[in-house]
Amino acid sequence: MQAAPASALSVLADPPARMVDSAVMDYLLIEVVNALRVSSAVASARAKKIECDMVEAGLVLPPAPAPPAKQHNPRDSASNTSSKVSGSGDEDEGVRSRLEAIGMHVGGNFAERLCRDRPLFSDSLDVIKFVCKDLWVSCWDKQVDNLRTNHRGVYVLQDNAFKPIARISSWEGRQEALKQAKLYVVLPAGIIRGALSRIGFHGTVVPEITTLPQCTFQIKLPKNT
Amino acid sequence: MATTSKQYKAIGEDLWKSRTDKINSELFALTYGALVVQLIQDYEDYAEVNKQLEKMGYNIGTRLIEDFLARSSLGRCSDFREVGEVVAKVGFKSFLNITPTVAHSGPPPPSRPTSTAQQSGVPGSSFILTLDENPLAEFVELPDEALEGGLWFSNVLCGVLRGALEMVQMQVQVEFLSDVLRGDESTEIRVTLLKYLEEEVPVGDD
Numbered sequence: 504m505q506a507a508p509a510s511a512l513s514v515l516a517d518p519p520a521r522m523v524d525s526a527v528m529d530y531l532l533i534e535v536v537n538a539l540r541v542s543s544a545v546a547s548a549r550a551k552k553i554e555c556d557m558v559e560a561g562l563v564l565p566p567a568p569a570p571p572a573k574q575h576n577p578r579d580s581a582s583n584t585s586s587k588v589s590g591s592g593d594e595d596e597g598v599r600s601r602l603e604a605i606g607m608h609v610g611g612n613f614a615e616r617l618c619r620d621r622p623l624f625s626d627s628l629d630v631i632k633f634v635c636k637d638l639w640v641s642c643w644d645k646q647v648d649n650l651r652t653n654h655r656g657v658y659v660l661q662d663n664a665f666k667p668i669a670r671i672s673s674w675e676g677r678q679e680a681l682k683q684a685k686l687y688v689v690l691p692a693g694i695i696r697g698a699l700s701r702i703g704f705h706g707t708v709v710p711e712i713t714t715l716p717q718c719t720f721q722i723k724l725p726k727n728t
Numbered sequence: 729m730a731t732t733s734k735q736y737k738a739i740g741e742d743l744w745k746s747r748t749d750k751i752n753s754e755l756f757a758l759t760y761g762a763l764v765v766q767l768i769q770d771y772e773d774y775a776e777v778n779k780q781l782e783k784m785g786y787n788i789g790t791r792l793i794e795d796f797l798a799r800s801s802l803g804r805c806s807d808f809r810e811v812g813e814v815v816a817k818v819g820f821k822s823f824l825n826i827t828p829t830v831a832h833s834g835p836p837p838p839s840r841p842t843s844t845a846q847q848s849g850v851p852g853s854s855f856i857l858t859l860d861e862n863p864l865a866e867f868v869e870l871p872d873e874a875l876e877g878g879l880w881f882s883n884v885l886c887g888v889l890r891g892a893l894e895m896v897q898m899q900v901q902v903e904f905l906s907d908v909l910r911g912d913e914s915t916e917i918r919v920t921l922l923k924y925l926e927e928e929v930p931v932g933d934d
Binding site: 520521522523524525526527528530531532533534535537538539541542543545546549601604605608609612613616641642690 | 744747749750751752753754755756758759760761762763765766767769770771772780783784785787788791792795822823824825863867884
C-alpha cells in the first residue's frame with residue numbers, strides 16, 4: 504500500500520502550521536508599542552544630538568525656524584517642525600512608522616509563504632481578493648466583510664469586527680480606546696501593504712476607524728500593474 | 729499528593745488543546761524578529777537591547793501569569809522543583825506549544841559543615857530549561873556583529889519568567905546560558921531562586 508510513505512513525505516514537504524496561543528501575540532503587541540515609544544524617543548534624541556554637534560562644529564547650518572502657523576496641530580505645543588521636539592504628535596509619528604515597518608516585514612514574508620502553491624495573479628483585483636480572503640483568514644481568522652472599488656485603483660476593505668482591535672478598551676473611556684486603536688491598527692495596515700508590495704503591487708494602505716471594532720482600509724494601487 | 733511529571737505534561741496538553749484562539753507561529757516569529765531589528769537600529773547597543781527585551785518580557789510576564797492561573801487552576805507549588813516542572817510542562821506548553829526539558833539543581837553547598845539543606849525551596853535552587861525548539865527564532869540568523877555584541881535574541885523569555893514568578897511571590901534571576909542562534913549546542917535558560925517575597929498589603933487597605 505502506498506498510503507503510508509506518500510503521506511509521510513507530504514507531511515515533510517508541507518508540515519502542518521505550528522501555532523501559538525493568540526493571547527501571547529496580544530500581550531507582545533501591547534509591549535511592542537510601549538517599547539517602540541521609548542526606543543523611537545532614544546533614536547530621535549540621538550539624531551538630534553548629532554545634529555547639534557554638527558551645528559556646533561560648524562559643519563551644518565542651524566535649522567531654520569518653521570514658518571509660523573504652518574500646520575495648526577492642536578496637540579503640539581509650540582513646536583518647531585524642523586527639529587524633533589517631542590510633542591505627542593512626533594512621538595506617535597516615530598511609533599507609527601516603526602509599526603508600519605514591522606508590519607511590512609511581516610506581511611511581505613508571510614505573503615510569500617501563503618503564495619507558495621498559488622498560480623500567478625492575473626490582475627490587481629485578483630491580488631485584492633487574495634488579501635481579503637487568504638491573508639485575512641491566515642492572520643485574523645475571518646474574511647473581509649465588504650469590498651468596494653472604484654475600478655480605478657482604489658479599494659476599500661471593511662471589516663466589521665477587526666480582530667486586533669476587537670478587545671481594546673480603556674478605563675479612560677471610549678475616546679481613549681479609539682485613540683489607542685488607531686495606533687494598534689497601523690501594524691495590520693503594514694501587513695497588508697507589505698503583502699501587496701511583495702507580490703509586486705506597490706501602493707498605500709490607510710486604515711480608518713470610526714467606531715470600534717469596525718475598521719476600513721483604503722488601498723490605493725498604481726494604475727495598470 | 730505530589731503531581732507527577734507525566735501528569736503535568738497531560739495538564740499542559742489539555743490546556744493547549746482547550747484553547748480555541750491560536751495564531752500561526754510564523755506571524756509571531758516574524759513580528760518578534762522585526763521588533764528586535766528595530767530595537768537594534770534604535771539603540772545601537774546590544775546590551776541595551778537585551779535589557780529592553782527583558783523589560784518587555786517582564787511586563788508581559790506580569791500579565792501572562794494571571795491568564796495562566798485563570799486557565800489552569802493549579803494550586804501553589806510546594807517547592808521550587810515543582811515550579812520548574814509547571815513552568816516547563818504546563819506554562820510553555822499552553823502558550824507556545826513547546827515543552828522544554830527541565831533539569832533541577834539545589835543550592836550550592838554551604839561552606840561550613842552544617843547539615844545539608846533541603847534541596848528545593850531554598851534560595852539558591854535553580855532549574856535549567858533546555859528548549860529544543862524556539863518559536864521566536866524560526867527564521868533567524870544572527871550576523872557577526874550581533875554575535876560579538878552579545879545579543880540574546882530571545883531575551884524576552886527571561887523577562888516573562890521573571891515577571892510571572894514575581895507575581896507569585898518568587899524573586900528569581902533568569903538568564904540565558906546558551907543559544908543555538910549563537911552557534912551553541914542547545915538553547916538553555918537558567919532560573920535561580922533568589923528569595924521568596926512577602927505578600928504585600930496595599931497601602932490603606934485597613
